Amino acid sequence: MLPTRKHLHRKKYFRRQKDPPIELLHQKKSNSSVRVFLFDEFLSKQECDGLIKAHDSHVKALNKPPILCFDSIATLRRHISDVKQNISVTPNDFTKGTKCVNASFSLQLQTWMNSNWSFSTAFYPGESTFSKVISYRIKEAMGLDPASGGKFQITSYPEGKAYKEHTDCTLGGVDKRDRVVSVLMYLSDVEDGGETAFPYLGIWAKPKKGRALVWNNMSPDGVCEEHSKHIASVVKKGSKYILIRWYYYKTFYSLGKRPPPPPLPEREPDQAMVSCDEYNSGSCRWYDEWSYDSLLDYEKNKRTLV
Numbered sequence: 001m002l003p004t005r006k007h008l009h010r011k012k013y014f015r016r017q018k019d020p021p022i023e024l025l026h027q028k029k030s031n032s033s034v035r036v037f038l039f040d041e042f043l044s045k046q047e048c049d050g051l052i053k054a055h056d057s058h059v060k061a062l063n064k065p066p067i068l069c070f071d072s073i074a075t076l077r078r079h080i081s082d083v084k085q086n087i088s089v090t091p092n093d094f095t096k097g098t099k100c101v102n103a104s105f106s107l108q109l110q111t112w113m114n115s116n117w118s119f120s121t122a123f124y125p126g127e128s129t130f131s132k133v134i135s136y137r138i139k140e141a142m143g144l145d146p147a148s149g150g151k152f153q154i155t156s157y158p159e160g161k162a163y164k165e166h167t168d169c170t171l172g173g174v175d176k177r178d179r180v181v182s183v184l185m186y187l188s189d190v191e192d193g194g195e196t197a198f199p200y201l202g203i204w205a206k207p208k209k210g211r212a213l214v215w216n217n218m219s220p221d222g223v224c225e226e227h228s229k230h231i232a233s234v235v236k237k238g239s240k241y242i243l244i245r246w247y248y249y250k251t252f253y254s255l256g257k258r259p260p261p262p263p264l265p266e267r268e269p270d271q272a273m274v275s276c277d278e279y280n281s282g283s284c285r286w287y288d289e290w291s292y293d294s295l296l297d298y299e300k301n302k303r304t305l306v
């Protein structure tokens with residue numbers, strides 16, 4: 001039978017489920033509510049390759065050295081001491097009104113740090129047909145409401161790169177506008193390393209092209225769980241690409257909408273941002289879009305500017 005228009009339409013949305021999803025059971029005793037599921041062949045090879053291509057060409061296009069931003073002066077100091085430099089910095093080294101250093105200091109840090117970061121680019125719901133396709137596929141397979149999902153973030157890790165242990169939600173946070181579920185899709189195989197590991201649960205997953213890994217970060221009553229902490233292990237050989245979409249416990253107006261670019265710091269149009277989060281529970285990551293987190297005003301006004 002020839003496929004009808006209806007079939008073709010449906011095929012785009014539904015993955016051909018070859019293997020049923022499996023739950024990765026806790027290998028360590030834990031009273032955590034976090035559950036981790038694995039769906040193989042969730043994305044097709046063509047979808048993965050298309051996303052990688054789009055990501056790579058976008059990263060390449062933003063070819064000015066990035067501006068580096070830090071969550072605090074303490075984090076900047078830790079990075080400086082990590083690269084065995086003996087210079088002292090004060091909050092005055094941040095460009096006025098921001099937590100970013102100027103272009104020449106950024107370039108100096110980039111050299112010292114040997115660009116030790118992963119690269120993230122984002123697209124937002126409605127910006128491509130693919131966003132609709134994948135939202136729907138996630139809804140069908142995992143029961144997650146597309147309206148409670150945020151942006152789609154593609155991240156690449158060149159060989160040698162990793163991301164430290166962290167939670168995707170805010171520990172101790174009271175705001176329920178937080179990431180309750182993470183849907184991570186591996187866009188590439190990795191020759192060696194790059195596993196996603198949950199040290200408190202004794203669970204780890206190996207990157208596999210097209211595979212999706214889904215877990216909850218918050219308990220059913222909306223508390224961010226310490227035991228949801230996870231790590232992107234170092235890519236020992238090859239490179240790693242992932243697509244992530246976070247789903248939120250409570251939805252809010254700006255969720256899933258591209259935020260307006262912040263006015264500061266001054267920058268070139270093709271200049272990306274590297275954001276280095278809390279030293280012990282974060283890593284540096286290159287972003288194609290600017291976030292309000294780098295603005296001091298934003299923190300002072302309790303993050304209400306957007």
Ligand SMILES: O=C(O)CCC(=O)C(=O)O
Nearest residue numbers: 168195196231232242244
């Ligand atoms: O790359 C991974 O395996 C994990 C990525 C991650 O945890 C994140 O981007 O929040």
Ligand SMILES: [Fe+2]
Nearest residue numbers: 166167168230
């Ligand atoms: Fe994460």
